[in-house]
Amino acid sequence: MLIVSVILTAIVAIEHVYILILEMFLWTGPRARKAFGTDKAFAEATQSLAANQGLYNGFLAAGLLWGLVHPDASTGHQIQLFFLGCVLVAAVYGGFTAKRSILLVQGLPAFIALIAVLLT
Structure with a gap:
């Protein structure tokens, strides 16, 4: 179970590196606009946010x-639990205040990884 929890936690980390790249460097480009459902004007106006x-x-x-x-x-182990919990809370908040798909895209992997870490 240890290897599974490491792989799942690494997947969640990689996902958040990808989100970092989209939000920090590609926000006004077509890939980020498609991923986040924004148009060019909105993306340009909210780039610093x-x-x-x-x-x-x-x-x-x-x-x-x-x-x-x-x-x-x-x-x-404790650090992983804390940060997976943070991801899960952020996903629940985002899922209810922004886009429901955040629950599936960010919340589900974090939840599965959290369960795997708890079981190790």
Whole structure:
């Protein structure tokens, strides 16, 4: 189960690195506009807000990666639990205030990874 929890946590971290890239660097481009359902005018008007959001997603990814590589397994386990919980809370909030698909795209992987980490 340890390998499964590591893989699932890494997937959540990679997903948040991808979101960071979309929000910080590609926000006004077609890929990010399609992913987030925005038009060019909105994307340009909200570029600095999106970059800020991207930075926070980067912090979530960094925390998850930190938990995976921490030299003390017990501490790394606790770090993973904390950051997966943060992702899950953010996904629930985003799912109810922005787009329901956030629950599936971000919340479900985080929930599955959290269960796997809890079972290790």
